[in-house]
Amino acid sequence: MMALMIAIMTTVMNKHDRILKEIHMTADPSVLITGASAGIGAMYADRFARRGHSLVLVARDRDRMEAIAERLRREAGVTVDILPADLTNSAELAQVEARWRDDEHIGILVNNAGASVAGSFADQSPDDLAALISLNTTALTRLASAVTPRFVQAGKGAIINIGSVVGLAPEFGLAVYGATKAFVLFLTQGLHLELGPKGIYAQAVLPSATRTEIWARSGRDVNTLPAVMEVDELVDAALVGYDRRETVTIPPLPDAEQWSTFDAARLAMLPNFMQAHAAERYRNAA
Numbered sequence: 001m002m003a004l005m006i007a008i009m010t011t012v013m014n015k016h017d018r019i020l021k022e023i024h025m026t027a028d029p030s031v032l033i034t035g036a037s038a039g040i041g042a043m044y045a046d047r048f049a050r051r052g053h054s055l056v057l058v059a060r061d062r063d064r065m066e067a068i069a070e071r072l073r074r075e076a077g078v079t080v081d082i083l084p085a086d087l088t089n090s091a092e093l094a095q096v097e098a099r100w101r102d103d104e105h106i107g108i109l110v111n112n113a114g115a116s117v118a119g120s121f122a123d124q125s126p127d128d129l130a131a132l133i134s135l136n137t138t139a140l141t142r143l144a145s146a147v148t149p150r151f152v153q154a155g156k157g158a159i160i161n162i163g164s165v166v167g168l169a170p171e172f173g174l175a176v177y178g179a180t181k182a183f184v185l186f187l188t189q190g191l192h193l194e195l196g197p198k199g200i201y202a203q204a205v206l207p208s209a210t211r212t213e214i215w216a217r218s219g220r221d222v223n224t225l226p227a228v229m230e231v232d233e234l235v236d237a238a239l240v241g242y243d244r245r246e247t248v249t250i251p252p253l254p255d256a257e258q259w260s261t262f263d264a265a266r267l268a269m270l271p272n273f274m275q276a277h278a279a280e281r282y283r284n285a286a
Helices: 002-026 039-050 062-076 090-102 126-154 175-198 231-243 256-273 280-285
Strands: 030-034 055-059 080-084 106-111 157-162 200-205
Touching: 030 039, 030 090, 030 126, 039 055, 039 062, 039 106, 039 231, 055 062, 055 090, 062 080, 080 090, 090 106, 090 126, 106 126, 126 157, 126 175, 126 200, 157 175, 157 231, 175 200, 200 231
Parallel strands: 030 055, 030 106, 055 080, 106 157, 157 200
Antiparallel strands: none
8 A cells, every 4th residue: 555655746746847847948938148147138128028938147247146136036027047257267158058058948148248448450469459359258158058059959949149249340440359250150150050940040149339328338438429319219129129030130230131231242242152263253363
């Protein structure tokens, strides 16, 4: 009799655990946000919390994240974990990767952490540029890569990469920063093509000048710029693009047809790249 009772209790407990797991997996996924202590990252935290998503906030400043977490727990009633980390530090980045890779309830990544460097290319030191590239491209790529196998297995997930219109405009004079943002755009488009058919959504958000701390940290006065978007407007527009499942969202661009024309011109060139010989104009010059 005792053995029968134990077997029944074990069956009930297993069923209970299975139901709890199913509820956990079908609830709104948690969102991991990098650069979450201020600016765009903090606003994404606010907006996703108000949509009912639990959060994992990642940044270097523990105190500021604690303040954001406390407010969002109180106002939105969601769970908010904080994970202090410097994403240019390989050991700390690995800790974030492990949390992101192993926590099956985290289903959305906002790859927002980024930086710029003061001065022109001739003024910027190799060490400063290496740190910039590490944060803006390497950390972003590693975080996307860490979770991709889990997303593919689940057949769902979302990766939001924060780029910049500077990645389309070398004329703005931010050579290395712009190059890192061009990388973000290219990577996101590649992820869309490769992972989209597997159920994974990838979005590149391309802000223009936005009122964040990146300006002061790179030695620029944001108030001297001709047009600056507020962070709440930027993130709200980006989330409209997210809800529409846009691959590329450019909140400041008034005419969406300009992007469509630009992308169509790029696609039109693709068949012409595959040639066995140099173009006639180069052969004539030789």
